[in-house]
Amino acid sequence: MKEVIVIKDLSFRYQGTNFFSLKNINLKIYEGDFVLLAGPSGCGKTTLIRLLNGLIPHFYKGDYIGEVSVYGLIVKDRKTYEMAKHVGMVFQDPEDQLLSMTVEKEIAFGLENLGYKREEMFKIVNEIIKLLNIEHIRFKSPYLLSGGEQQKVAIGSVLAIKPRILALDEPFSNLDLKSSYMIADLLNYLNKNFKYTIIIAEHRLEILVNLINRIIVMNEGRIIFDGTKKEVLSKDLESIGIMEPKISKISKILSKKYNFELCLTLEEFINNFKKIYEINRN
DSSP, X not given: OOEEEEEEEEEEEETTOSSOSEEEEEEEEXXXXXXXXXXXXXXXXXXXXXXXXXXXXXXSOEEEEEEEEETTEEGGGSOHXXXXXXXXXXXXXXXXXOOSSSHHHHHHHHHHHTTOOHHHHHHHHHHHHHXXXXXXXXXSOGGGSOHHXXXXXXXXXXXXXXXXXXXXXXXXXXXXXXXXXXXXXXXXXXXXXXXXXXXXXXXXXXXXXXXXXXXXXXXXXXXXEEEOHHHHHTSOOGGGTOOOOHHHHHHHHHHTTSXXXXXXXXXXXXXXXXXXXXXXXX
C-alpha cells in the first residue's frame, strides 16, 4: 500500500497556551484509506486535521516539533495553497468556507484563484455539479441552502481543485440525521469509486461505521488506538467519552453471557443471534 501521509514524532503547542495539543504523534495514512478520527472534545482531532494542509504552522502558530509529509512533500516547507492541491479541507461549519453569490461561482472560486482558463474551469464546474447531483441549486445562493446542501457545495469547491485526499473536521455536527447520512453516502461514493483517501474527525460513529476501514482514537493529545473498526470497537471506548454504535454496544453486552461476536451491522447481529439461539436450544 502506498503511504500518502506520514507523521513522525509530531508534537504541537498553540501559541499562548501552556500545554501540548498533540504529543508525539506517529501515523501513516495509506492511499484509499477511509479513516475515522475519533475521541472526546479537546483530544486533538481538529489540531491533527489542521496539520495536513499547512494550516498548522502557517496560520495557527506555536511550538512545532517533528514532521508531517504528504506525498513526500514536507508540509511546513510548503505554502497552504500548494498543499490544497493535495489535501482538500472541509470544515465543521460549511458557511465558514462559502464566499460566492451562487453555487456555480463557489465551485469555481478556487480554480479562479489558481489561474485556470475559463473553458477548463467551466468543464470542471460542470463535472463537479454532475458528480454531486446539484444541478437544481446551481444558480442559488449558498446561504439560502439547507445545511446538507451547503456541505455538499463546500465539498464540491474542494473537489474542483482535484486533491487526492479529503480531510473533514466534524462535518455532521450542524446537520440533521438525514443530511448527515447523505454526506456520508457521498464520501463513501468518492472513496469507493474515485479512490479518494478520506480522513474524517467525527464523534457520531454510528453514521460511518459501515463505510470506514480504519479507526484512530485520540485522547489527551495522543493516539491510543489505531486499527480496523472491529479491533478498535472491541475496546472500552465509552470510558473516554466516545459513544459507540448501538449494534456493537449490544453485542458486547451479550458477549459477557454468551459466545457472542462483535457485530457492526444488523445482518451480522441477526446471524449471530440465530447461532446462539440454536446452540442454547440444543
